[in-house]
Amino acid sequence: MPKLIIISNRLPVTIDRKDGELFYHPSAGGLATGLKSLDDDMDKIWVGWPGKVIEDEWEIPAIQKDLERQGLIPVFLSQDETELFYEGFSNKVIWPLFHYFTEYATYDDQYWLVYQEVNQKFADEVNNIIEEGDIVWVHDYQLMLLPAYIREQHPKVSIGFFLHIPFPSYEVFRILPYRKPILDGLLGADQIGFHTFGYMRHFLSAVYRISGHEHNFGKLTVDNRIINVDVFPMGIDYQKYANPERYLGKEIHPERYIRDGRKLILSIDRLDYTKGIPERIKAYAQFLEEYPEYIGQVTMAMIVVPSRSNVDQYQELKNEIDTLVGSLVGTYGTFDWEPIQYFYRSFPFEDLTALFKAADIALITPLRDGMNLVAKEFIASKETSQKGVLILSEMAGAADQLTEALIVNPNDVKDVINNLLIALEMPEEDQANRLSIMQSRMRKHTVSHWAETFIKEQIIMTEFSNKHIQSLEVDSEQREALLNHYGTSTNRLIILDYDGTLMDFHTDPQAVKPDDELMEILSELNNDERNKLVVISGRDRETLDTWLSPLGIDMAAEHGVWMKRNDKWKASRSLFKSWKVDVLPILEDLVERTPGSFIEEKDYSLAWHYRKIDKDLGEKRIREYRDVLQYLTANLDLQVLEGNKVVEIKNSGVNKGKATASWLRKSDWDFIIAIGDDQTDEDIFKVLPDSAYTLKVGLQQTIAKYNIMSVQEVRQLIKDLNSK
Numbered sequence: 001m002p003k004l005i006i007i008s009n010r011l012p013v014t015i016d017r018k019d020g021e022l023f024y025h026p027s028a029g030g031l032a033t034g035l036k037s038l039d040d041d042m043d044k045i046w047v048g049w050p051g052k053v054i055e056d057e058w059e060i061p062a063i064q065k066d067l068e069r070q071g072l073i074p075v076f077l078s079q080d081e082t083e084l085f086y087e088g089f090s091n092k093v094i095w096p097l098f099h100y101f102t103e104y105a106t107y108d109d110q111y112w113l114v115y116q117e118v119n120q121k122f123a124d125e126v127n128n129i130i131e132e133g134d135i136v137w138v139h140d141y142q143l144m145l146l147p148a149y150i151r152e153q154h155p156k157v158s159i160g161f162f163l164h165i166p167f168p169s170y171e172v173f174r175i176l177p178y179r180k181p182i183l184d185g186l187l188g189a190d191q192i193g194f195h196t197f198g199y200m201r202h203f204l205s206a207v208y209r210i211s212g213h214e215h216n217f218g219k220l221t222v223d224n225r226i227i228n229v230d231v232f233p234m235g236i237d238y239q240k241y242a243n244p245e246r247y248l249g250k251e252i253h254p255e256r257y258i259r260d261g262r263k264l265i266l267s268i269d270r271l272d273y274t275k276g277i278p279e280r281i282k283a284y285a286q287f288l289e290e291y292p293e294y295i296g297q298v299t300m301a302m303i304v305v306p307s308r309s310n311v312d313q314y315q316e317l318k319n320e321i322d323t324l325v326g327s328l329v330g331t332y333g334t335f336d337w338e339p340i341q342y343f344y345r346s347f348p349f350e351d352l353t354a355l356f357k358a359a360d361i362a363l364i365t366p367l368r369d370g371m372n373l374v375a376k377e378f379i380a381s382k383e384t385s386q387k388g389v390l391i392l393s394e395m396a397g398a399a400d401q402l403t404e405a406l407i408v409n410p411n412d413v414k415d416v417i418n419n420l421l422i423a424l425e426m427p428e429e430d431q432a433n434r435l436s437i438m439q440s441r442m443r444k445h446t447v448s449h450w451a452e453t454f455i456k457e458q459i460i461m462t463e464f465s466n467k468h469i470q471s472l473e474v475d476s477e478q479r480e481a482l483l484n485h486y487g488t489s490t491n492r493l494i495i496l497d498y499d500g501t502l503m504d505f506h507t508d509p510q511a512v513k514p515d516d517e518l519m520e521i522l523s524e525l526n527n528d529e530r531n532k533l534v535v536i537s538g539r540d541r542e543t544l545d546t547w548l549s550p551l552g553i554d555m556a557a558e559h560g561v562w563m564k565r566n567d568k569w570k571a572s573r574s575l576f577k578s579w580k581v582d583v584l585p586i587l588e589d590l591v592e593r594t595p596g597s598f599i600e601e602k603d604y605s606l607a608w609h610y611r612k613i614d615k616d617l618g619e620k621r622i623r624e625y626r627d628v629l630q631y632l633t634a635n636l637d638l639q640v641l642e643g644n645k646v647v648e649i650k651n652s653g654v655n656k657g658k659a660t661a662s663w664l665r666k667s668d669w670d671f672i673i674a675i676g677d678d679q680t681d682e683d684i685f686k687v688l689p690d691s692a693y694t695l696k697v698g699l700q701q702t703i704a705k706y707n708i709m710s711v712q713e714v715r716q717l718i719k720d721l722n723s724k
Contacts, residue, residue, distance in 0.1 A: 002133035003043035004455065006035055007122060009086065009142040011048040011072050015063070022059070024066065031139065031164075035451055042135075043071075047125055050074040053082055075125050077118065084114035090142045091308065097176055098141065098168050099274045099368040104313060105175075112178050116145060119185070123149035130154055135458065138189070140164045145181065148188030158462040160454060161189040162232065165370040166397070167199040170206045183211050187222050190465065191458040193232040195371045195397035200231050208615060221699050224709035226465040232454050233401055235446040236376045242383035242439075244353040252350065254357035259299065262337075263424055266359035267302040268352075268374050269366070271344075273317050276367040276393065276410045277304065281324040281340070283416040284363075288332055288339060290417060294424065295332055300340045300363070301355060303347060318344075356381035361389050361423045364396065365410040371397040375405070379438045386432040389423035391416070401441060404434040469699065474706045479720075482673075482693055487724035489671035490530050495660055495684060498537040498544075500677035501697050504711050505644070507611045509539075509600065514547050521715060524722045526553050534663055536560065536656050538648070538680060540602040541569055559650065559680055560659030561604045572658075575604050575651050579636045583649055586628060594621050605650035615645065622647060644678050657683030664688070675714055676704075 012032035016023045026032070035044065050067065054060055054076055067074050077085065089111035096104035123146055126136065130150070137160045138146050147159045173179060183206060186192055194200045204215045213220050220227040240247045257264060265284070269275040281302075288295055304321065308314045325342045332339045347355070356362075362378040375390055375398045382388045390405040392398060399407050406419040474482065486492065496502060502522075503512040514522075526533045534554045537544060541557035541564070548555060555564040562569050580601075587599050587608050596613035599606060610618030622642065629640050629649065639652040660674070664687065674684050677697035685694040685704045694704035697714060708714055 002135065003045055003131070005045050005047060005126060005130060005134055005136045006139070007047045007126065007136065007143060007146065008139040009049055009090075011046055011050050011067070011074060013050065013067070013070070013072065015050050015052040022063065022066070024070075031447075045071050045073060045129060047073045047122065047129075048075060049077055053077065053079050055079075073125060073129065075122050077121075081114055081118055081121075084111055085118040086142065087308075087311070089115035091311075093176070094141045094144075095165070096273075097172065098165050100166075100168060100172060101273060101368075102172060102175060104273070107177055119143055119145040120149055122146055123153070126150055127153050130157060132156070134158075135455065135462075136160065137162070137455065137458070145185035146188075148185040151188035158458060159189045160191045160193070160458040161186055162193040162454065163199070163370075164195070164234070166368055167194060167203045167206075169202050170209055173202070173206045174210070179206070179210055183207055187211065187213070187220070187227060189227065190225065190462050191228045191230070191454070193230060193454055195231070195233050196400045197231050198400075199370075199397070200229055204229060214615070224469065224699075226461070226469070226699065228457065228461040230457065232450055232457075233397065233445065234371050234373070234450045235442060235448075236373050236380060237448070238380050238443050238446045241353060241356065241377045241380035244349070244381075248350055250350075252354050252357060254354045257301070257355055257358035262296075263294075263298040263360045264358055265298060265300040265361045265363050265420075266355055266378070267300060267363050268305075269303070269364075270305045271307040271309075271314055271318060271321075273313060274366055274368050276365050277302075277317070278320050278324055279367070279410055279413075280363060280365050280416070281321070281328060283365075283413045284340070284420070285324075285328050285331070286413055287417045287420050291421060295339070296334065296337045298424065299338065301343070301359070302340055303343045303345075303355075305346045306344060353381055357385065359388060361391060361420070363391050363416075363420070365391065365393040365408060365416060366396050367393070367410050369393070369396040369398075373398070375402060376442055379435060380442060382435050383439060386435055387428055388435065389426055389431055390438075391419050391423055401445070402438050404437045469707075469709075474695070474708065478706070479717075483720055483724055485693075486671055486673075486721055491667060491669050492531045492671040493663060493667070493669040493673075494525065494531055494533045495663070495672075495674040496533070496535050497656075497676035497678075497681050497684075498535055498539060500644075500711070501675055501681075501714055502535075502711065509609070510543075518715065519551070521718045521722060522548075522553070523551055525718055526551055528722075532663065532667070532669075534660075536659055536684065538607075538643075540600075545569075554663070556656070556659040558602045558605050558654075559656050560654050561602070561650065563659055563662065571604070572651075572654055575654070577604050579633070579638060579649075580606060582632055583629070583638075586625065586632065590621055590625055594618070597621075604654075605648055607646050607648040609646045611645040618645060641680070643680060655683040656680055657687045660684045661687045674704075675708065675717075 008031065012027045014025045014027060016025060050063065054063065060076060063074060088108065092106045093111060122143060135158045136150060139162055141163060147161050150159055194203065207213050207220065213222055215229065218229045220229060244252050267280060269277055284300055325340055328340050329338055356378050362375065364372060364375045366372060375392050375396065378390055379402065390402060392402055392405040392407055393410040394407045395410060406423055408415045408419050499505060499512060502518055503514065506512050525531060535548060536556040538559050539557060541562045544555050544557050560572060561575060562571055583606055587606055590608055591597050591599055594610065594613060594617065597608060597610045599608055633640055633649060637652045639650055641648045641650065672688055672692035674688055674692060675695045675697065676684055682703060688694060695706045695708045696702035696704040697708055699707055
């Protein structure tokens with residue numbers, strides 16, 4: 001029976017020791033709730049750190065046995081690993097950077113080293129339990145290398161990853177010294193999920209700019225796999241907050257928090273610099289200054305849950321909050337009223353839900369937050385009363401779903417103050433309408449729905465990817481038939497593209513000189529007297545001659561402008577190049593406006609390359625100049641060809657297909673094979689007979705009969721042909 005293997009930094013239990021005995025307390029987090037709701041037909045195993053450094057090694061087997069009964073697999077970390085991996089790299093590098101607090105990020109190679117080691121430690125634990133057909137779901141920023149580590153040992157397993165914090169813009173992410181290996185780690189997954197489309201967009205942008213992988217509607221093709229990148233906004237256990245009495249089995253008493261008809265503003269956060277707590281207190285203080293009629297009429301209940309109290313930045317934040325609260329109370333407080341009631345502790349669920357129900361306004365204004373489930377909990381708690389207003393930061397992921405809330409910029413004090421006034425004066429009918437819409441949305445998009453949707457999409461995506469690739473790839477029977485046909489034939493035509501087919505694509509066109517292995521296998525292929533080997537490329541003839549002339553093979557350059565047979569180059573008929581005088585200045589202007597792009601001049605064509613610059617900028621320039629180029633070439637029998645980060649202007653009627661046809665007519669071939677990787681190679685495939693073997697490198701749409709996944713597989717196929 002396939003199982004679901006859930007992996008997170010922490011297990012959903014906490015270990016305590018009392019009187020020498022170990023006790024296990026379940027955690028009541030949203031993730032645990034969502035995963036419990038998944039289909040019981042699937043066995044679930046949870047891998048993670050048990051939350052405590054176990055110094056007595058004799059206790060480890062006992063803990064493993066105790067937790068195994070609950071389907072939990074502990075990963076034990078030493079004190080040094082906890083400090084360097086969790087408190088170090090995870091929370092002193094990734095956390096501040098991903099929340100845009102770049103000044104707080106501390107780059108320490110020791111942090112990075114231990115981060116890698118601990119991710120590998122998790123991978124080793126998973127390797128002990130994983131079986132064919134299992135589904136793996138990795139969670140959050142502490143384990144971003146893990147998908148690739150698991151993939152190394154289990155290339156066919158289905159792996160999902162969900163990031164619970166924001167993914168920053170490319171301009172912020174690029175600051176990270178370890179950006180490339182982190183992206184490579186994430187790209188080991190089959191599905192990568194984010195709370196919002198903005199985070200997803202930032203991730204895809206970083207992947208393209210750093211790793212070079214382009215997406216197609218959120219689908220990435222990496223290492224012969226299709227990766228689904230999508231948005232899965234996390235919800236809450238809606239009924240737990242809408243009907244807490246049923247959950248607790250007793251009545252909730254919100255009236256104990258209501259004082260003489262005063263309005264209650266609720267603020268709940270973990271102690272963290274991302275939450276905007278000082279900014280919130282300052283905005284509230286300025287509100288009282290600007291609207292003194294509300295002095296004595298409103299109270300803010302501010303709950304700050306202790307967190308990372310041993311970290312200097314958090315201690316400084318706590319001191320700042322204490323000072324601001326003291327100043328606010330000292331300025332506005334009276335004997336029978338305090339403007340703010342400050343609690344530096346966590347509240348039990350019973351008291352928390354009573355506060356939710358009693359509050360007139362929830363003021364939730366983080367400076368940056370992945371989702372913020374407190375906002376959703378507040379909305380759900382208003383199921384019965386239908387009274388209450390949510391003021392929510394636009395920087396919280398929840399703002400994308402809770403659009404009927406009063407959305408504010410947490411850095412704009414005026415904006416917060418104005419919306420506080422709107423909230424305090426909002427008619428109950430308006431409150432009810434806004435709440436009703438948000439509640440209806442949240443009833444459907446619960447944490448259970450989130451977990452079920454993610455796993456469902458992961459299964460669908462993995463099955464589709466496997467079937468799609470299997471349907472395109474040459475399977476073992478087809479490959480054997482091709483090799484056998486090759487072995488029994490006596491007059492063979494072999495047509496190969498160069499860039500992206502025999503050599504991997506590179507930003508520098510001159511950096512892909514054929515290596516020794518390629519020259520060796522092509523030489524062996526050409527030395528078989530039954531073979532006619534032809535390389536047809538868009539490159540200029542001088543480059544092809546320099547690189548490939550030692551082989552003595554036939555070639556076509558500039559997409560067929562030049563053709564070489566019997567060691568002699570010959571140009572196609574009716575070609576002219578006088579048009580370059582008119583077109584070259586346009587391309588030079590394009591280069592002038594687009595630093596990093598360059599012109600490649602061939603005998604009968606001009607190409608503008610933008611492979612070294614931002615793809616979006618290159619495409620913008622193409623749109624700007626397309627009409628000008630088409631106008632200039634309209635009456636000159638020229639063609640404007642848009643390729644892979646290149647625009648080429650060449651004579652019309654010249655293409656790889658016509659070049660192929662000239663060799664096709666030379667003999668009565670009993671075996672034909674053609675391999676290419678881009679749009680220009682489709683012209684080759686079009687002119688070949690149905691009996692030919694046509695192969696496209698990669699997973700792009702094609703008229704070729706088969707897809708072959710990589711340059712390495714192309715080379716292996718040539719080696720297999722040579723062995724026949």
